[in-house]
Amino acid sequence: MGRGFRIGRLFGIEIAIHPSWLVIFALVTWSVATSWFNVEPWSTTTIWVVSVAAALLLFVSVLIHELAHSLVARAQGIPVRSITLFLLGGVSTIESEATSPGREALMAGAGPASSLAIGIACALAGLAVHTPTIARGMLIYLGYINLLLAVFNMLPGFPLDGSRVLRAILWAITHDFLKATRWAARTGHVFGYLLIVAGVFFVFRQRDLIGGVWFGFIGFMVVQSSQAAYQQSRTESRLAHVPVRDLMSLPATWIPGDITLRKAANDYFLALKAHCLPVQDDYGNLEGLICLSDLQRTDQRSWGVDQVQDAMTAVDRLHTVAPDEPAAAALHRLATTDIDQLAVVQDGRLVGFVDRAGVLAYLQAGGRTGGRATPSGAGL
Ligand SMILES: [Zn+2]
Numbered sequence: 536m537g538r539g540f541r542i543g544r545l546f547g548i549e550i551a552i553h554p555s556w557l558v559i560f561a562l563v564t565w566s567v568a569t570s571w572f573n574v575e576p577w578s579t580t581t582i583w584v585v586s587v588a589a590a591l592l593l594f595v596s597v598l599i600h601e602l603a604h605s606l607v608a609r610a611q612g613i614p615v616r617s618i619t620l621f622l623l624g625g626v627s628t629i630e631s632e633a634t635s636p637g638r639e640a641l642m643a644g645a646g647p648a649s650s651l652a653i654g655i656a657c658a659l660a661g662l663a664v665h666t667p668t669i670a671r672g673m674l675i676y677l678g679y680i681n682l683l684l685a686v687f688n689m690l691p692g693f694p695l696d697g698s699r700v701l702r703a704i705l706w707a708i709t710h711d712f713l714k715a716t717r718w719a720a721r722t723g724h725v726f727g728y729l730l731i732v733a734g735v736f737f738v739f740r741q742r743d744l745i746g747g748v749w750f751g752f753i754g755f756m757v758v759q760s761s762q763a764a765y766q767q768s769r770t771e772s773r774l775a776h777v778p779v780r781d782l783m784s785l786p787a788t789w790i791p792g793d794i795t796l797r798k799a800a801n802d803y804f805l806a807l808k809a810h811c812l813p814v815q816d817d818y819g820n821l822e823g824l825i826c827l828s829d830l831q832r833t834d835q836r837s838w839g840v841d842q843v844q845d846a847m848t849a850v851d852r853l854h855t856v857a858p859d860e861p862a863a864a865a866l867h868r869l870a871t872t873d874i875d876q877l878a879v880v881q882d883g884r885l886v887g888f889v890d891r892a893g894v895l896a897y898l899q900a901g902g903r904t905g906g907r908a909t910p911s912g913a914g915l
Contacts, residue, residue, distance in 0.1 A: 537740040539551040539553035539554065539556070539619045539620075539621065540552050540554075545598075545618075546602070546605075546609075548602070548605055548615050548617060549616065549617035549618070550598070550617070550618050550620075551617055551618070551619045551620070551867075552619070552620050552670065553619050553620065553621035554622075555621050556594075556621050556721035560590050560594070561813065562759055562843055563585050563589070563590040563593055563594035564583075564586045564589075564590040565586075567586045567589050567590070567719045568582050568583050568586035571586075571589075571676060572585055572586055572589070572672060572676075574665060575672055576667060577712065580671070585663065585672065585673065588673070589673060589676050589677075590673065592673070592677055593680055594620065596650065596651035596653060596680060597620055597682060597684065597779050597815070598618070598648040599650075599653065600647075600649055600650050600670070600688070601608075601618045601620075601626075601646065601651055601733055602618065602649075603642070603645040603646050603648070603649035604642060604643070604645050604646045604674075604696075605618060605640045606645075607645040607889075608633075608642050609639055611638050611641075611642065613633070613642075613872065618624070618647055626694075626749055633703075634777070635654060636704070636706040636707035636715075636745070637702040637703070637707075639699060639702065639703040639706065639848045640699075640700055640703035640704070641824075642699075643696045643699030643703065644696065644700055644803060645796075646688060646696050647684075647685040647688045647689050648685075648697050649698075650681045650682070650684040650685035650688070651682065651685040652680070653677070653681045653734060654677075654678050654680075654681030654682035654685055655678070655682070655686070656673060656678075657675070657677040657678035657681060658674070658682065659673045659678075660674045660677025661674030661675035661676075662675070662678075662723065663825070664853065669877070683840050687886055688768065690726065691719070691722050691723060691726055692722070692723035692724075692726040692727050692730075692758075692760070692761055693719070693720060693723045693760040693761045693764040694757075694760045694764075694845055695723075695757070696760070698719050698720075698723045698764075699724070701717075701719045701722060702715045702718075702719035705718050707775055713768045713769075713771060713772040716764060716765075716767075716771070717765055717768050719764070720761045720762070720765035720768065721761075721765065722761075723758075723760070723764070724758055724761040724762060724765070725763030726757060726761075727755070727756075727757030727758030727761055728754065728755045728758060729748070730750050730751070730753055730754025731751050731754035731755060731758070732754075733750045733754070734746075734747045734748065734749070734750035734752075734754055734779070735751065736753030737750055739886050739895065743789070750893050757795065760879050767866075767867075767870065770863075770894075770898065771863040771867065772863075772864060773864040774861065774863040774866055774894070774898075775861055775863045776861065777861050777862040777863075777897075778858060778860070778861065778862065779856050779857065779858050779859070779861070779862050779879055779887075780859070780879070780886075780887070780890055781862065781897070782862055782889060782893050782894055782896075782897040783858065783879045783886070783887030783888060783889045784887055784888050784889075784890075784893055785886075785887050786811075786812060786813050786885060786887065786888065787807045787809045787812065788803070788807065788809075788812065789812060789813045789814065789815040789819075789885075790803050790812045790814055790815075790825065790842045791812070791815070791817075792814045792815075792816070792822050792823070792842065792844035792845070792847065793842055793843070793844065794840040794842060794843055795838060795841065795842055795843075795847060796830060796833060796837075796842065796843065796845075797838040797839050799825065799830070799843050800830055800838065804827060804830065806811055809827075810826060810827050811825070811826040811876065811879070811888060812824070812825055812826075813885035814843055814844065814847045815884075815885075819884055819900075820884070821850050821878075821880060821883055821884055821885045822835065822844065822847070822849070822850055822884055823847035823848050823849045823850050823853065824845070824847060824848050824850075824853055824878055824885070825843055825846060825847040825848070826848075826875075828875075829846045829847060829848065830846065832846070833845075833846050848884075852875065853878050853880075854859070854868065854874050854877050855877060855878045855879070855880040856868070856877045856878075856879055856880075856889065857879070857880065857881060858879050858881050858886055862894065862897075865877055865889045865894075866891075867895050869889070869890070869891055869894070875889075875890055875891075876888045876889060877889045878888035879910070
């Protein structure tokens with residue numbers, strides 16, 4: 536899932552919209568205007584204006600749902616980077632797993648619980664209004680849509696919240712997070728296929744093409760995500776007792792921050808065929824990391840003037856791991872953030888890199904590579 540357009544920050548969390556969300560926005564507006572609000576005694580213009588407002592409020596509802604997850608995560612000390620709204624709802628980029636079944640259940644359940652609360656409140660408020668006003672129509676719509684959000688997200692298939700609640704329950708029973716993940720993933724797998732079957736049923740027996748395609752699509756997504764969760768859990772259990780140092784690649788050399796980008800390109804990146812290099816001061820303190828992609832982002836005409844420290848990722852913005860941390864944690868962080876490599880840092884010094892290619896190479900070698908001393912940090 537790409538980053539999408541940034542639209543602002545809420546409670547220090549970056550909020551973004553994925554382009555696919557615009558499709559849903561148009562689809563929701565169209566569908567509420569032609570069916571849901573079409574029965575109201577309003578003018579055509581009013582119906583469309585109310586429908587656009589309804590689609591925007593759906594967006595707010597999904598955002599509140601995601602914020603509930605994120606704020607509970609943060610209350611547990613888990614950093615939350617961003618929330619991206621996309622085709623099927625939202626994703627919060629939460630950087631690690633909960634530390635206990637209770638916390639996991641709380642974090643996963645917070646979203647549906649907030650949708651349920653808003654849904655009940657809006658529905659009751661709407662039903663309390665007896666005249667067919669716009670406010671009544673909107674409140675009942677919001678009640679319906681939030682209740683739907685709560686129910687849909689509680690379905691037991693990854694990546695939906697229900698699968699995480701199920702995993703938390705299995706985790707509490709088995710005391711084994713990875714085993715619980717695999718069981719929840721298997722359940723999700725079966726459930727995804729049931730959704731696909733339901734989709735086929737809707738198309739052929741109910742003659743409901745859109746409903747059927749929608750069910751089939753969600754089912755397909757649930758099957759895919761559950762499979763991915765199963766695979767990742769298997770990989771993580773293989774890496775649970777392997778320290779990061781065993782599969783990190785070593786930096787070819789370090790680079791000073793005060794040389795020009797042209798010198799960096801010629802004397803370091805080209806000469807060493809490096810992809811990423813640590814930027815250090817004369818005392819060996821890590822100042823940041825500069826990669827080929829950072830150079831490519833800058834205008835070549837200013838390479839004679841701009842320095843490495845202008846283009847690097849500063850140390851405080853770097854994603855880091857310690858060499859003694861389990862490789863499974865590093866892999867998880869790579870999977871939940873959209874960065875290519877983690878810097879392995881010990882006592883303020885960069886001692887290596889971990890990337891997906893390195894983890895993969897380690898697994899393919901049957902876990903015997905041990906400290907890849909490739910000069911360029913292979914695969915970065
Ligand atoms: Zn959720």
